[in-house]
Amino acid sequence: MAAKIRASKAERNEAKEYIKAHLPQYLEREGINPERNFKCLNPNHDDTHGDMSYHRPSNSCACHCGARYDTFDLIGIEYGLTDFNEKFKKGCEIFGLLGQEENDEDLKIPANWREINPPDEYKLPERAEDELCSKVYYRLTKLKCTKLKEEHKKDLLRRGLSEEDIKRFRFCSVPDSGKEAAGEIVSSGIFPAKVPGFYTYGHYSIYTMVDDTKGYYCPAFDGETNQIAGMQIRADNPQKGGKYIWLSSSRKHDGASSGALPTILPGKDTSLWIVTEGILKALIIYCLLGKEVSVIGVPGVGTIGGFKEFMKKKAGLNICFVEAYDMDKVDENKVVKQAQQNLLREIEKNGFKAHTLTWDTKNGQWQKNYKGLDDFLCDYVKTKSGREKFITYLKKIKASLLQPQTKTA
Numbered sequence: 001m002a003a004k005i006r007a008s009k010a011e012r013n014e015a016k017e018y019i020k021a022h023l024p025q026y027l028e029r030e031g032i033n034p035e036r037n038f039k040c041l042n043p044n045h046d047d048t049h050g051d052m053s054y055h056r057p058s059n060s061c062a063c064h065c066g067a068r069y070d071t072f073d074l075i076g077i078e079y080g081l082t083d084f085n086e087k088f089k090k091g092c093e094i095f096g097l098l099g100q101e102e103n104d105e106d107l108k109i110p111a112n113w114r115e116i117n118p119p120d121e122y123k124l125p126e127r128a129e130d131e132l133c134s135k136v137y138y139r140l141t142k143l144k145c146t147k148l149k150e151e152h153k154k155d156l157l158r159r160g161l162s163e164e165d166i167k168r169f170r171f172c173s174v175p176d177s178g179k180e181a182a183g184e185i186v187s188s189g190i191f192p193a194k195v196p197g198f199y200t201y202g203h204y205s206i207y208t209m210v211d212d213t214k215g216y217y218c219p220a221f222d223g224e225t226n227q228i229a230g231m232q233i234r235a236d237n238p239q240k241g242g243k244y245i246w247l248s249s250s251r252k253h254d255g256a257s258s259g260a261l262p263t264i265l266p267g268k269d270t271s272l273w274i275v276t277e278g279i280l281k282a283l284i285i286y287c288l289l290g291k292e293v294s295v296i297g298v299p300g301v302g303t304i305g306g307f308k309e310f311m312k313k314k315a316g317l318n319i320c321f322v323e324a325y326d327m328d329k330v331d332e333n334k335v336v337k338q339a340q341q342n343l344l345r346e347i348e349k350n351g352f353k354a355h356t357l358t359w360d361t362k363n364g365q366w367q368k369n370y371k372g373l374d375d376f377l378c379d380y381v382k383t384k385s386g387r388e389k390f391i392t393y394l395k396k397i398k399a400s401l402l403q404p405q406t407k408t409a
């Protein structure tokens with residue numbers, strides 16, 4: 001991440017305005033529909049019925065508890081930031097205003113953004129029912145034109161997945177022609193209206209799909225309903241949006257936004273859940289551990305709206321969480337550290353116990369060989385005993401976190 005943003009005062013102000021104007025998009029990214037009431041985002045307001053709403057004329061979120069937030073306030077809450085410069089930097093990062101190179105410090109604010117996306121005309125496109133989205137995505141993975149390309153398969157194998165995993169979890173490549181892919185889905189009798197990634201064009205409303213980011217699709221599964229909740233693209237040539245991009249067609253005719261979805265992968269043991277960052281990473285960890293333990297992947301370290309929903313559903317159950325964010329969390333100054341602390345607080349707030357997992361350390365120092373748990377496991381689990389050792393270790397953690405159960409089968 002750039003240490004300092006190089007910009008004139010005018011550019012900074014423009015960026016500030018841009019970020020503020022994109023409050024509805026920020027909410028949407030958090031999985032919140034700004035057109036409806038939602039749970040108050042004030043951490044001190046234990047809101048159970050959804051008292052907060054987005055107020056268009058003032059472009060802020062307000063609640064009767066007195067909370068009134070703009071985008072920067074929400075970034076501060078979500079990422080545990082208090083310093084405005086930090087919030088500003090994070091905002092620029094979230095909205096893709098920074099270059100993709102580490103040393104690129106110039107702000108990139110889209111020209112004419114006010115005309116392109118007038119904030120007061122913003123309307124959240126509805127998303128089709130989960131069932132339809134899942135049906136369309138399953139179909140998409142089975143098309144000839146999305147067959148996994150050799151280079152993509154190689155990348156997945158290198159990361160530790162087996163050929164069988166790659167097939168089973170339906171990895172496939174972005175088609176050359178979105179028109180062709182959408183056409184095939186339609187001709188099989190499925191109409192992808194309001195399915196994120198799909199949209200219609202022309203006088204006869206012909207279906208097509210977004211195909212401009214080439215790469216491979218990583219399905220985000222909801223393993224509890226056996227549905228594909230969304231599709232993330234691992235981009236071949238990462239652009240401003242980063243390496244991982246959601247398949248989305250917001251602001252297009254009959255299109256919809258992806259939302260920010262977690263992937264939920266229940267293993268044989270559903271009382272211990274590893275929480276990691278990233279859809280693909282979660283799936284790799286799940287496979288490397290032989291589907292023995294459960295894994296949940298949040299779409300980004302700070303994007304835990306879907307995870308909070310998940311915890312709500314699990315209220316009262318004797319389960320625990322093992323936080324496995326990337327090892328740069330050991331650096332006190334990093335955004336990921338703050339996000340990690342926030343995650344642990346949320347888990348506790350929901351009445352669950354959590355343990356922080358660290359790896360690749362020597363005398364408490366991170367050795368910087370493996371950043372993600374997936375990288376670490378990829379080597380550690382090469383032998384069968386490595387996997388068993390790691391699972392035994394997790395079981396010990398679990399035993400220390402969970403209340404003893406009366407023995408049942």
Ligand SMILES: [Zn+2]
Nearest residue numbers: 040045063065
């Ligand atoms: Zn409130």
